[in-house]
Amino acid sequence: MKKFFPPLFLLCALALGIVVVFSNTVSSTYVPKPDANLTVTDNEPFDKMMQVLTHERCVNCHPNDGIPKQGADGHPHHFGIAGGPNNTGFEATNCATCHQSENNPYSGVPGAPEWSLAPASMQWEGLSRTEIATSMMDPERNGGRSPEETMHHLTEHELVLWAWKPGVDADGNPRTPPHVPKEEYIAAVKAWFHQGHIIPSE
Amino acid sequence: MTISLHVNGILKTVDVPDENTPLLWVVRDLLELKGTKFGCGKAACGACTLHVDGEAVRSCSYPVKFARDKQITTIEGLGSPENPHPVQQAWIEEVVPQCGYCQPGFMMATAALLKKIPRPTDTDIDNNIVNVCRCATYYRMRKAIHRAAEIQQESTEKPIT
Numbered sequence: 001m002k003k004f005f006p007p008l009f010l011l012c013a014l015a016l017g018i019v020v021v022f023s024n025t026v027s028s029t030y031v032p033k034p035d036a037n038l039t040v041t042d043n044e045p046f047d048k049m050m051q052v053l054t055h056e057r058c059v060n061c062h063p064n065d066g067i068p069k070q071g072a073d074g075h076p077h078h079f080g081i082a083g084g085p086n087n088t089g090f091e092a093t094n095c096a097t098c099h100q101s102e103n104n105p106y107s108g109v110p111g112a113p114e115w116s117l118a119p120a121s122m123q124w125e126g127l128s129r130t131e132i133a134t135s136m137m138d139p140e141r142n143g144g145r146s147p148e149e150t151m152h153h154l155t156e157h158e159l160v161l162w163a164w165k166p167g168v169d170a171d172g173n174p175r176t177p178p179h180v181p182k183e184e185y186i187a188a189v190k191a192w193f194h195q196g197h198i199i200p201s202e
Numbered sequence: 203m204t205i206s207l208h209v210n211g212i213l214k215t216v217d218v219p220d221e222n223t224p225l226l227w228v229v230r231d232l233l234e235l236k237g238t239k240f241g242c243g244k245a246a247c248g249a250c251t252l253h254v255d256g257e258a259v260r261s262c263s264y265p266v267k268f269a270r271d272k273q274i275t276t277i278e279g280l281g282s283p284e285n286p287h288p289v290q291q292a293w294i295e296e297v298v299p300q301c302g303y304c305q306p307g308f309m310m311a312t313a314a315l316l317k318k319i320p321r322p323t324d325t326d327i328d329n330n331i332v333n334v335c336r337c338a339t340y341y342r343m344r345k346a347i348h349r350a351a352e353i354q355q356e357s358t359e360k361p362i363t
Contacts, residue, residue: 080328093315096259100263100265104265105222106262107263109245
């Protein structure tokens, strides 16, 4: 029987085709994955905003039990301090007994204008990001604020922005600010509101 | 920096190099009023409690610049041996102090409480008197606070003769 010898050019073409196909397969496997830190997504403003709003500098004063929290571990405020009927403590011992309008570098007591707890309706402690955002946008729970008023609160209120100048603690160690820089946070909040303040699903 | 303030009803002017100097040190070291005590220096224990415009504050954490032109009352100005404040009278009657170091702060906190709540309940006391006593005189202090409220009420009900 006569053996079949394909023409050389056919062998070369076949080999080249295999290489091409194989090469395409390999190269598609090695396409770099999106970098979560670099890639811009629709949820980026929301993500940045919520990185801040879920930080202890914010949540410690949005408790779910009327008791202010302290520190990175969010422990209950020492000495049984509570928000009381007006979120500023009680009649003769209140926030201003210890907290002034600015941080105290000697004692380590933090301070800012209007130092107080968030009202009970604005409790964030224990909520997910979307639950916090939903609460924040609900006039029944956000103090009757419109979206624009909420945006201003988040980006201009001195007590909110204190998070980036939290001073030192009782041991003289600097408190940790939110990981997102203040200007990036403000830009992210404004972008989220201007894009329709859409709350992504969990 | 020169700062004027009214201490126990008397106008005082002090020179301080740092306007953030704690009011406690101004009262103790510049004005020589040693009744207000240094405890923790962190606004935690309450030994340094005094009144600024009638409100209890922790003076170890209160920059003197905020006291400018305000009325400061220390334990020395609360009453006198001849005419003790109801809180001081009650503290004597109930023999409250043990070592005594923290007591001025407790008495100032109690005086502030009685101005806001003349007849405090135990819950009011729990909410408002959060100072720390290492001798644990809390039980006697609670009795004294109720007694002080009685004395204060009796004195206001006393007919003018």
